[in-house]
Amino acid sequence: MAATELKAQARTGVGKGAARALRREGLIPAVIYGDKKPPLPVSISYNEALKRIYAGGFLSHVITLDVDGEKHKVIPRDYQLDPVKDKPLHVDFLRVGAGARINVQVAVHFVGEDKSPGIKRGGVLNIVHHTLELSCPADAIPEQVTVDLAGLDIGDPIHLDAVQLPTGVQLHGHEIDPTVATIVAPSGMRAEEAEAGAAESAAPAGETKE
Structure with missing residues (x-):
């Protein structure tokens, strides 16, 4: 920076x-x-x-x-x-x-939406952390933390351990491996799944064959 x-x-x-x-x-x-x-x-x-x-x-x-x-x-x-x-x-x-390390809030930037099967199927990116508190060398503060969504499907969480931080940069805080974001099903899909589950629960049990 x-x-x-x-x-x-x-x-x-x-x-x-x-x-x-x-x-x-x-x-x-x-x-x-x-x-x-x-x-x-x-x-x-x-x-x-x-x-x-x-x-x-x-x-x-x-x-x-x-x-x-x-x-x-x-x-x-x-x-x-x-x-x-x-x-x-x-x-x-x-x-x-000189040589100081400082704690800063750095923005999280998401890429690869066009390569995410979950988003292509209508999934929604649910961002848990828009910024992350990082411990950095004062002369090497990253502009942003980049998270690649390629290959992620509905229900997949994105944890920080899957994100490559720059050399010398560490997470600062109490969470060891925070969830940065998840890909969730759209509301329409969730409603259909809930209705299907309710219908299955309400269906009468079939007769057991001797």
């Missing part, structure tokens, strides 16, 4: 009043923390923050934050939005040290 650059300015004012003053200037407050260094209050462009947050993947991209000419390698860790207008109000950046 290629690093991108974002301009920032060091700031001295803190508190609600200072934050409101920044927003009137088209900026929002942010802070850089971590890597055993003191927090650094900064401000960034409101428009840039808005664009990057809504472009997707904001919290899984390492970026270079240029603070008045001094460059910091960081990853966005959290952001605050206005609860009514959904406008960015604040961003937290985590410093990324």
Whole structure:
């Protein structure tokens, strides 16, 4: 995942009043923390923050934050939005040290629908995990985790152990082998199977021949 650059300015004012003053200037407050260094209050462009947050993947991209000419390698860790207008109000950046590993949420991407017998028969892809939390080298965060549906039929689950993760990337979390998705029967097929089962149960038992 290629690093991108974002301009920032060091700031001295803190508190609600200072934050409101920044927003009137088209900026929002942010802070850089971590890597055993003191927090650094900064401000960034409101428009840039808005664009990057809504472009997707904001919290899984390492970026270079240029603070008045001094460059910091960081990853966005959290952001605050206005609860009514959904406008960015604040961003937290985590410093990324050399050789660091970080935990990130990475999107799951599905391919091979045209080669899945289950989907060809009308099955529906039921996605259990749209993202996975992975432990990755900070300089090698995958853009996505790709899951191939080729050869899968209705009722087949897709477990993470069947998915090839990039070298050095590991699942982070409590589930050892989570189900990423399943291919389920369409509602019409499920209804027909249920009716057939009910009819079979209700049918009178046949006479036993002597």
